[in-house]
Amino acid sequence: MDHLCLRYGDGDDEIVALDDVSLAVDPGELVAVVGASGSGKSSLLAVAGAMRRPDSGKITIGGLEVTERQVKERAAVRRDLIGFVFQSSNLLASLTALEQLELVGRIGGAPRAATRSKALSLLEEVGLAAKAGRRPGQLSGGERQRVGIARALMAEPAALLADEPTSALDHQRATDIVTLLRDETRRHQIATLMVTHDRSVAGLADRVIEMRDGRLTGAGASSVP
Amino acid sequence: MFVALRDLRYAWGRFVLMGAVIALVAVLTVLLTGLSSGLVNSGISGLRAMPLTHLAFAPKTNSTFSQSTLDSAVIRSLDRQPGIRAEPLGLTLFNAKDGAGTSFSIALVGIEPGGFMADGVAGGSELGRTPVGVIISQRVAADGVHVGDRVTLDRSGMTLRVAGIAPTATYGHVDLIYAPIDLWRQATYGQVTGGALPAAARGLASAAALRVQPGTDVAAIGTRLGVEIDTKQQAYAGSPGYAAETSTMSLIIDFLYVIAALIVGAFFTVWTIQRKTDIGLLKALGASNGAVLRDSLGQVVLVMVVATGAGALAGSGIGSLIQGGKIPFALQSGAIVTAAVILVVAGMAGSLVAVRRITAVDPIIALGAAA
Numbered sequence: 127m128d129h130l131c132l133r134y135g136d137g138d139d140e141i142v143a144l145d146d147v148s149l150a151v152d153p154g155e156l157v158a159v160v161g162a163s164g165s166g167k168s169s170l171l172a173v174a175g176a177m178r179r180p181d182s183g184k185i186t187i188g189g190l191e192v193t194e195r196q197v198k199e200r201a202a203v204r205r206d207l208i209g210f211v212f213q214s215s216n217l218l219a220s221l222t223a224l225e226q227l228e229l230v231g232r233i234g235g236a237p238r239a240a241t242r243s244k245a246l247s248l249l250e251e252v253g254l255a256a257k258a259g260r261r262p263g264q265l266s267g268g269e270r271q272r273v274g275i276a277r278a279l280m281a282e283p284a285a286l287l288a289d290e291p292t293s294a295l296d297h298q299r300a301t302d303i304v305t306l307l308r309d310e311t312r313r314h315q316i317a318t319l320m321v322t323h324d325r326s327v328a329g330l331a332d333r334v335i336e337m338r339d340g341r342l343t344g345a346g347a348s349s350v351p
Numbered sequence: 352m353f354v355a356l357r358d359l360r361y362a363w364g365r366f367v368l369m370g371a372v373i374a375l376v377a378v379l380t381v382l383l384t385g386l387s388s389g390l391v392n393s394g395i396s397g398l399r400a401m402p403l404t405h406l407a408f409a410p411k412t413n414s415t416f417s418q419s420t421l422d423s424a425v426i427r428s429l430d431r432q433p434g435i436r437a438e439p440l441g442l443t444l445f446n447a448k449d450g451a452g453t454s455f456s457i458a459l460v461g462i463e464p465g466g467f468m469a470d471g472v473a474g475g476s477e478l479g480r481t482p483v484g485v486i487i488s489q490r491v492a493a494d495g496v497h498v499g500d501r502v503t504l505d506r507s508g509m510t511l512r513v514a515g516i517a518p519t520a521t522y523g524h525v526d527l528i529y530a531p532i533d534l535w536r537q538a539t540y541g542q543v544t545g546g547a548l549p550a551a552a553r554g555l556a557s558a559a560a561l562r563v564q565p566g567t568d569v570a571a572i573g574t575r576l577g578v579e580i581d582t583k584q585q586a587y588a589g590s591p592g593y594a595a596e597t598s599t600m601s602l603i604i605d606f607l608y609v610i611a612a613l614i615v616g617a618f619f620t621v622w623t624i625q626r627k628t629d630i631g632l633l634k635a636l637g638a639s640n641g642a643v644l645r646d647s648l649g650q651v652v653l654v655m656v657v658a659t660g661a662g663a664l665a666g667s668g669i670g671s672l673i674q675g676g677k678i679p680f681a682l683q684s685g686a687i688v689t690a691a692v693i694l695v696v697a698g699m700a701g702s703l704v705a706v707r708r709i710t711a712v713d714p715i716i717a718l719g720a721a722a
Contacts (some may be wrong), residue, residue: 128671156419159589168718170717172715172718175635175718177635177713177714178715198639198640201431201634201637201638201639201714202637203634203637204634204635204636204637204714205637205638206637208637209719210635210636212632212635212717212718216632216717218354218357218629218630218632219629220354220357220358220360221354221357225353225357228353229353229354229633229636230636230637232353233633233636233637233638233642234637238443261361277636281637288702289718305660307507324703
């Protein structure tokens with residue numbers, strides 16, 4: 127992310143969501159962005175995840191510049207280059223754990239057999255192979271988030287964006303999830319950006335950056351080389 | 352259809368409810384279609400079965416047999432036109448009584464014995480024999496009137512001998528009885544059998560039955576000879592109550608299509624609103640608008656086809672029990688398939704309003720932003 131700026135209107139006020147934000151995340155690195163509500167964390171993810179266009183600045187994912195792309199192209203960028211882990215896992219209620227992962231393969235047009243094999247392998251990797259046939263309602267909060275992480279890995283993304291992945295979990299489960307996220311980041315050599323308000327789990331990341339009033343601060347903040 | 356099929360499986364209860372409503376609409380549509388076809392048959396099946404292509408009526412009589420009278424000179428002139436064969440055709444509604452004194456309504460049709468009309472009517476050759484007889488329809492025969500029996504016309508008191516039986520055919524909801532044209536003239540112009548026909552009534556007919564070669568300019572001929580020439584289909588409108596009945600039934604059926612569209616539209620609007628977060632998630636995962644739309648429309652088509660198919664089958668089953676009874680009802684597979692297809696299309700049209708919302712869903716709601 128290179129000198130990103132994002133402003134939006136809120137009634138008569140103008141909110142500066144991102145104020146000249148620059149950040150590079152390396153493959154295999156987990157970077158945690160911590161900050162209070164309204165600090166700009168969600169805007170950072172929305173822009174980094176090709177859901178919002180910044181007012182200015184540049185985003186490059188896996189060597190591909192994605193900033194100026196149109197709606198359809200941005201969907202393709204999300205499909206091919208980015209994995210998302212959402213708050214409260216955000217799984218589809220009608221799909222089993224295995225189908226949550228297969229869905230990503232279907233969206234990408236991958237062959238069915240290969241998709242199923244890969245989905246089973248990833249569920250095995252996150253310790254849920256035995257629960258592949260269960261729906262979200264039949265899984266615990268930690269298990270749902272593990273499925274969410276496995277789903278994010280399905281498309282072999284260059285970047286993984288995690289939005290408060292531990293917000294609904296107790297401390298032990300939160301620690302387990304972030305540890306899993308860090309391990310998978312290293313195993314798959316993905317550039318992972320996690321936003322969280324939980325400083326205790328943020329410490330498990332390779333780098334921790336503070337965000338305040340749309341700006342990145344602290345020792346971990348860096349400019350794009 | 353990956354998500355759509357799983358949603359159907361997961362939330363089967365609400366789709367079954369919704370499908371049941373559509374199925375009931377389909378049942379009603381099939382029954383009304385059958386009733387409509389039955390009424391049409393009852394109104395014009397006799398005219399439809401006549402071996403003619405056009406009919407000539409007196410001008411400004413709205414293709415109505417009871418209002419029109421043509422004389423033999425006009426009919427002969429028509430017959431002399433290139434590409435046209437013309438015969439006198441009489442049609443008058445009567446009340447009649449069988450030998451047991453049971454009253455029933457008939458449409459007495461007068462045709463030329465030995466002419467093309469008589470050739471085209473089952474048992475028409477009997478009309479040329481002596482003693483003079485009439486051909487009754489099968490339904491009248493089913494009520495206990497047999498060949499050789501006598502039927503008495505109310506108005507003139509004329510007695511008609513049954514000489515043959517033809518398949519059931521009706522006009523204005525009453526059964527046709529075919530008679531030689533002279534017998535029809537005597538019955539219509541008030542002369543009891545055996546009495547001489549007044550000179551003024553000789554050669555008269557309600558209309559002229561025409562067989563017209565393709566390419567013949569009937570409009571010009573009609574203008575020149577002072578008659579109104581209609582196609583057989585145009586002449587249906589002259590059947591008593593035909594236009595009012597068909598337009599009423601069409602209106603009811605059209606309303607059912609609109610109701611189906613509104614039901615499906617309302618259901619899928621609520622369903623789409625409920626799925627907004629899921630749709631946002633699908634888009635966040637990289638699904639294009641087109642892919643999500645195809646998935647949702649596929650769901651609509653599946654629900655509509657299954658529910659409409661089930662309803663149409665159930666309606667046909669009920670209809671087959673009704674058919675053949677006293678209610679004018681006719682199951683016609685073509686009409687049922689057409690109605691079912693229109694119902695599915697109407698449902699899809701209604702759902703378009705709902706699924707159109709899908710394109711407006713922002714993937715950012717997957718991040719928990721306000722929808």
